[in-house]
Amino acid sequence: MQRRNMMKWLISLPPMLFLLVFFAAPSLIMIVTSFRYPGEFSGLAPLSASDIVSGAPSDLYGLTLETYQFFFSDTLYAEIFLKSFAVATASTLICLLLAYPLALLIARSDKRHRNLMILLVILPFASNFLIRIYAWMIILGPESALNHAVNSLLALMGLPPVMLLFSPFAVLVGMVYVHLPFMILPLYTNLEKHDPVLLDAAQDLGANRWQRFWRVTWPQSLPGVFSGTALVFIPVLGMFAVPDILGGTSDILIGNLIKDQFLGTRDWPFGSTLSIMLMLAVIVTAGLAAWLARPRAAASSTST
């Protein structure tokens, strides 16, 4: 008994150390950073006056709440947050709608073909992510067949032409494209485990196709839906490359904003503040989702 406990500790020690070093510590550093002043050219201003090198009396040092005041003083940031959440929600829903039938199809096809199909789903990962996004730039670009087709169709209906690239639409397409496998895989893993005899039983007891799906398949697949949602929603929130490449100037999301603070404006404290606000928002959303999806034994569809 004693030995076994010891083993447990020994086995879980490396991953715990890993999380401590690469997650908890950086998070702490980020939290502290968000309360400091930015340095003159980049980085951070010193913590105490004695560390000031240039000696100019105007130099800032120590801790401050300034970045938080700044965040809440301009509605622009709240707007970008809301827009990012809207894009993440839309991407997640579209991914779910596209991934579910495909995952179901793979899970219900012949066992011999399943692995091949899953391989095809993850095959795009073999080529570089940025290259795939640039490919979309060409697909959606003004000279592309798709753009021509869409615009001639619009012209037929007497509507003005549109630009597919550098639009919220292009951002959504890119987001869905990049994250689709992260929805398919957990759904497939879940659906593949369903016992097909349950569908026979439901049909035997009078359930038609729809009822079999909604009463048997869907409720059992919810854990897969939840993990897929988390795997798509959270990365989309932080994604900056897709809006950078496929979006217009007004299509920036939180990811771009944060990246800008570190690589553009060089305001590390504000970048940290934005990251913390994003993390808080994600935690609140996840908590809300968990609360909404909590098992309700008494309130479920039937009871005696």
Place this chain on the structure above:
Amino acid sequence: MSLLELRNLTRRFDDFVAVDDISLTIVKGEFFTLLGPSGCGKTTLLRMIAGFDTPDSGQILLDGNDITQLAPEKRPIHTVFQSYALFPHMTVAQNIAFPLQMARVAPAEITGRVSRAIEEVRLSAFAQRYPHELSGGQKQRVALARGLINRPRLLLLDEPLGALDAKLREDLQRELINLQKEVGITFIFVTHSQDEALALSQRVAVMNKGRVEQLDEPSIIYSRPASRFVADFIGKINLLDAQVTQLTEASMKLQVASLGMITLPAIKGVAMGDRGVIAIRPEQISVRNTTEPLETIYSFAGKVLDFLYVGDVTTYVIELTNGARMEALLANATPGVARFFEVGDTVTVTWPEAAVQFMKD
């Protein structure tokens, strides 16, 4: 009175004939059993009745209506699956309510009917539990309640007791008989256990290689098997190869391998020279501790080769002087006595004439 009629049902898988030209009629309210060895086509037949499979030829009639092509969800026939197939994400109560919801019964009525059904199968304390929180026997009862609640015309049970231990099986067999009498719903029960078939059913169809070999009441199946297969499959039996050597209107003489000549009353359809087997049940053989031949025609001297003590009875393997080996079953009715003979004892074996049956191949 016929509820279900199967007419010349045949189902092939590629070249393999899983169900071969089966015709039978099931009467309303009866407990009917399909009995046969693994792979004889029981499940295939049941799946066609439930609607999950369509016959290559033949018809299925329910109350006189052809339902051969009707979708399973439209048939008033429910199934209890061997694996129970309870919905894992629903509680016991929700599982049992499912067929009523599918039939669009009013929610208020569902509540009442479900709680009554749960009481009937003695699961009131478990109504809010999920299937993984139940024992095998409890799951079995939920599956039964779920299959019966919407009062189907016919309940199909595919080896529903297969996964349970012997004691529980016996309890549930008794419950099943009582439940079936109570609800008055026709049961078609599938099993490969002959004990179960004989104990439960009003009629049994013994199947072999996709065909029905014999369809009768359990006592007749046991005492008058129609073929070598049925005789061999149902219970223990001594089978000895035999050939008809003399035939008159009243009697026939048989040359039995390693036993000699025996005489039996003549039976229909037997001709001179026919080959077959004679069958004698082990419990109809008596063994005596004497070397003197008795007066009956059927008395043979032999030696005890081996015995198998199983508590209530002991089976003795006896080699007759002419070389035939026979098994005899004696009840251990004397307290404290585990066996009456030892290996090597010389004994006399006898049986009444009526115990012997000839089946031609």
